[in-house]
Amino acid sequence: MTLDEINDIVTQFLREGPFSLTSSQKNQQFLEIVNSLTKFHTTNCGEYSRIIEAIFHNEGEAGSLQDVPFIPVRLFKTLKLQSVESPLIQKTMMSSGTSGQAVSQIFLDKVTSAAQTRALSQIMGSVLGKSRYPMLVIDSSAVIKNRDMFSARGAGIRGFSMFGRDVEYMFDDKMELRTTEVEQFLAKHQGERIFLFGFTFMVWEHLCQALRKKNHTLSIPEGVLLHGGGWKKLASLNIDNEEFRSEIFETTGITNVVNYYGMVEQTGSIFIECESGFLHSSNYSEIIVRDQRNLLPIENGKEGVIQLISVLPMSYPGHSILTEDIGIVVGDDDCKCNRPGRYFKVLGRIKDAEVRGCSDTYSV
């Protein structure tokens, strides 16, 4: 199968809205695309095919989503994985998983970028509707000024900025709140719905806590705040979603707070938190939770390692990845919010542990 052929299938699939397939329907249409992606990457990415053939023994088409082979997400940090010729690569996304560690490299071609944008638009449409609203970015514009460096943070801001207009950055280069500019922006758009986007920890640290310190509050009752990027830092401060939301309300008056979950390895097909507080798979992606001890799929309601499947990755073999996050599938098709499909919770990352042994430790 050629890149064009696989792109046609994916593009066709993305025409449909993000929340229409039930979990069992997904096991047909979605699975077909995912199997095609596995085949495509096996043909076009040597490293990927080596892993799939040696470990998963290339058993042909997966009969169910659970049988789709997966690779550890950490491989994007140590290997250069791409499934299209280098001249087709338009940009390379970088992310640092944990601070100070190696960065992931995600190679994007035109069609994959376009598919990401399309999927993200569809999913964001379900949060914001079709209109574009005045937007506040809860970050500094310095992050996106360097266009050569496609950091996950910059890419996230740039990606989500498409869904707003009249975009204003809330922080200066030193990550200090630009109080005057923000107040002017709010005065100008008084009474309008405002779209705010930021990374969870930035929102907490540089917005909520900064406002607390200044003894200042903002009034954005019409705001819709979308945030993501992980709870790791907040979890270490013992702050949960409830406290996060109430802090946002107290400092900014925002009640409409939406968390999203996603990885730079599967940009676009993000998972959105619903009114009931659960993350949802869209048509374009799926989550499978696996037993931490043996990586076998486990039943709903049980904690395990999160595997993510997405129809978007074409230029790199990231359509089925084993993350290092721990989560629980809460249920299928029966969330109170009425979205069909699978809904889940992310609980954190797998616990790091000391590796013992007698190798070089003194080291030169």
Added chain:
Amino acid sequence: MTLTLSDIANRESVKFGNLEEVVAQVSLRPFDTAVIDFLSEFSRQLLRSVQAKKLPDVVSLAYWCRPSNLERMRKEFGETSTSIGRGIVFHVPPTNVPLNFAYSLLAGLLSGNSNIVRMSSIDSIEVAEVLSTIGHISELSSLKEIAKRICIVQYGHDDEITEALSLTSDARVIWGGDNTVGHIRGLSTKPRSIDISFADRVSISLIRASAVLELSNDELSNALSRFYVDGYTFNQNACSSPRLVVWHGNNQDVSEASHRFWTHLDAIASRRGEVEAVHVMNRFVEACETLVANDNISRIDGLSTAALKVSLRDANRWEEVASLRFGTFTQARVSELSQLEGLLDEKVQTIGYLGFSPSEFEEPELVGICRKVDRIVPLGEALSFELTWDGYDLIRYLSRHVVIR
């Protein structure tokens, strides 16, 4: 200018003992009664400690220096009246096997020496427990003199200190890997000082297929528990951890025996239930990375089982993938023991065997095996520290034999 001992004492954190006192001690004969008393008390205190009971590595250490075992080692050594400790031994243990420092120190004490131990970290609870016990017994008046023969210094990568301590010592015990050994051996020493260097090593298990097939289920469980200890302790990251399983037998026996073996291992592992998610993840990641880097791997089985089984196109190249850990094993088959030699080189330290008798390895035609390896021990004992380690008889190396005629 070289640092003086008091410079080091001022600069670095001495966790136990006193450097100047250590160098002031005189050598003793190996297995001196005072040292035996000290270690026996050390063992007793550890075995009595509630905290230590929860730490298997500490319990093993306590058992290692219980009086009966010390007596056995003394007898094995033989006549001590013409031997005497070299003087001061400087130990550079690895940090990631927490209690390795203790065994190194014990060998230094038993051989009649004073000891300086360099620790880069004392964070582990095992280390803390051992240090506090040593501190405890050194307060007993009868044991005070022996305690003066121990000094534990904690410092980072500081060649100046390492060199100053090297120039103070009559022997150094340097635990590898290769880079550490090479680096530290590059630093100056006393002209007559000796080094005992433990370099990077790998180990294997050797299993007679017919023996596996003959074992009852209970016996097999027992054997696999021993394999589990060898293969899974320290995340399979120690020099003595088996990386290769060599099957001995004909094709059919090996195929049946290995199937029985690995299936049973899953049961043992899940009964133990001590698998950590991060290790499962690391194992998967390292396997993928190695696959991409090494085209000698033909397949890897058992992603969802206790052991990842790596098949190689050319089994003789098994050491190339020996860095895989967390329960990852390559396999090879031999139909005659003499073929084993082809799989060995000087990097191989230990053979842990099942289904053989020790005398089989003493046959003259198998001398080739002994040319390569340092230890051939029953399954389950690969990681049990002995006074003869990596081919060094530590007490003899760390003492001098005085010729008296």
